[in-house]
Amino acid sequence: MDHFLYRDGALYAEDVPLAEIAAAVGTPFYCYSTATLTRHFKAFDEALAGMDHMICYAMKAASNQAILRLMASLGAGMDVVSGGEYARAKAAGVPGDRIVFSGVGKTRDEMRMALSGGVRQFNLESEPEMEVLNAVALEMGVVAPVTVRVNPDVDAKTHAKIATGKSENKFGIPITRAREVYARIAEMPGLKAVGIDVHIGSQLTDLEPYRQAFTKVAELTEALRADGHDIIRLDLGGGLGIPYERNNTAPPLPKEYGAMVQEILGHTGCEIEIEPGRLIAGNAGVMVSEVIYVKQGEGRDFLIIDGAMNDLIRPAMYDAHHDIVPVVEPAPGAEQQPYDIVGPVCESGDTFAKQRMMVPLAAGDLVAFRSAGAYGAVMSSEYNTRPLIPEVLVHGDQFAVIRKRPSFEEIINRDTLPEWM
Ligand code: LLP
Numbered sequence: 001m002d003h004f005l006y007r008d009g010a011l012y013a014e015d016v017p018l019a020e021i022a023a024a025v026g027t028p029f030y031c032y033s034t035a036t037l038t039r040h041f042k043a044f045d046e047a048l049a050g051m052d053h054m055i056c057y058a059m060k061a062a063s064n065q066a067i068l069r070l071m072a073s074l075g076a077g078m079d080v081v082s083g084g085e086y087a088r089a090k091a092a093g094v095p096g097d098r099i100v101f102s103g104v105g106k107t108r109d110e111m112r113m114a115l116s117g118g119v120r121q122f123n124l125e126s127e128p129e130m131e132v133l134n135a136v137a138l139e140m141g142v143v144a145p146v147t148v149r150v151n152p153d154v155d156a157k158t159h160a161k162i163a164t165g166k167s168e169n170k171f172g173i174p175i176t177r178a179r180e181v182y183a184r185i186a187e188m189p190g191l192k193a194v195g196i197d198v199h200i201g202s203q204l205t206d207l208e209p210y211r212q213a214f215t216k217v218a219e220l221t222e223a224l225r226a227d228g229h230d231i232i233r234l235d236l237g238g239g240l241g242i243p244y245e246r247n248n249t250a251p252p253l254p255k256e257y258g259a260m261v262q263e264i265l266g267h268t269g270c271e272i273e274i275e276p277g278r279l280i281a282g283n284a285g286v287m288v289s290e291v292i293y294v295k296q297g298e299g300r301d302f303l304i305i306d307g308a309m310n311d312l313i314r315p316a317m318y319d320a321h322h323d324i325v326p327v328v329e330p331a332p333g334a335e336q337q338p339y340d341i342v343g344p345v346c347e348s349g350d351t352f353a354k355q356r357m358m359v360p361l362a363a364g365d366l367v368a369f370r371s372a373g374a375y376g377a378v379m380s381s382e383y384n385t386r387p388l389i390p391e392v393l394v395h396g397d398q399f400a401v402i403r404k405r406p407s408f409e410e411i412i413n414r415d416t417l418p419e420w421m
Pocket of ligand 1: 058061079102103162199201202203237238239240275276277278279314318374375
């Protein structure tokens with residue numbers, strides 16, 4: 001459930017009509033609901049209540065300072081994958097010992113930044129990275145807490161671009177090599193292994209791949225303990241999917257996920273870390289856009305809207321489905337017609353939906369893309385010199401712009417001319 005519902009014929013975000021926000025900030029814009037973000041965080045927190053746990057929000061999903069502060073105030077730690085994300089987490093007041101550093105290509109600078117600012121652990125993804133972190137830690141005279149991200153070679157049964165747990169993917173160290181790798185870590189004075197990390201992919205709609213991966217992690221925990229390593233933490237990554245097609249899909253709920261984690265890993269006594277992103281932010285955000293033109297093509301009608309692929313790239317990049325609904329509630333049983341819903345960018349790929357059934361719409365009407373809170377604003381660009389669209393946060397009957405739309409001047413002034421020009 002989210003807090004974007006029709007009320008008196010209009011789509012609201014909590015207690016604010018989306019049309020009111022559109023009038024104040026212009027379209028297109030992203031709008032997030034505090035109540036939904038909070039609800040999703042708590043769903044995970046309650047699902048893991050029986051175990052010592054920490055929810056490290058995967059801020060790559062939506063990393064606005066206001067969202068991070070909200071998450072931190074609820075008790076979240078953060079999962080970061082770059083120096084920039086680390087800086088954002090710190091700027092939002094998250095203490096270093098609640099920040100997990102993931103990512104397949106951490107640089108020396110990023111390692112130094114996290115070691116000096118504080119870090120809960122680095123999730124190591126390769127042996128060369130392990131050697132570099134050891135060297136950096138020794139130079140700084142500190143010991144870096146680490147886990148090894150193991151690649152369990154399971155099929156996450158999700159879109160190929162976001163599956164990460166098969167041996168052909170670039171992520172992690174093959175689980176079959178894990179014991180050797182932990183033995184090497186034990187000999188490196190700059191590293192201290194504290195646990196195991198695994199993340200098999202994103203938008204998982206079935207618990208079975210998790211079950212397979214976590215069973216392998218449980219076995220590895222025992223084997224590593226028998227080898228003399230002090231495994232106290234298991235980072236299980238993120239990836240639990242959300243229902244993008246409201247009436248069609250019902251992925252497992254956090255409480256079912258939590259029960260499965262308890263069943264498979266509860267006996268280890270380890271602290272459980274999870275890194276959910278999409279499930280927290282996805283259905284807590286919408287993108288609102290205005291119809292610019294309705295164009296009659298040959299055999300099809302195009303709804304040309306002011307949002308485009310640079311604002312929300314998921315349909316172009318992953319053929320992703322987003323429910324698109326009119327901001328004025330259609331009359332019950334109103335006739336629908338098929339539209340191709342497209343943006344103004346000069347590429348055929350700038351298509352959000354083909355032959356989508358909608359009630360008839362006209363220029364000036366507003367539509368909302370549901371489930372756009374995760375991997376929406378963060379993946380946007382200024383392609384076609386279209387300014388990054390504003391982000392708005394709603395809280396009850398209040399709303400605030402949490403990232404403003406830059407002016408053309410601000411965009412142009414970021415460029416500098418070489419002195420010979
Ligand atoms: N932890 C790690 C190590 C990850 O790589 C990811 C996502 C997460 C946690 C969070 O996964 P989530 O709970 O959000 O599924 N841009 C794509 C999704 C890319 C996911 C990348 N890694 C999309 O729009 O579908």
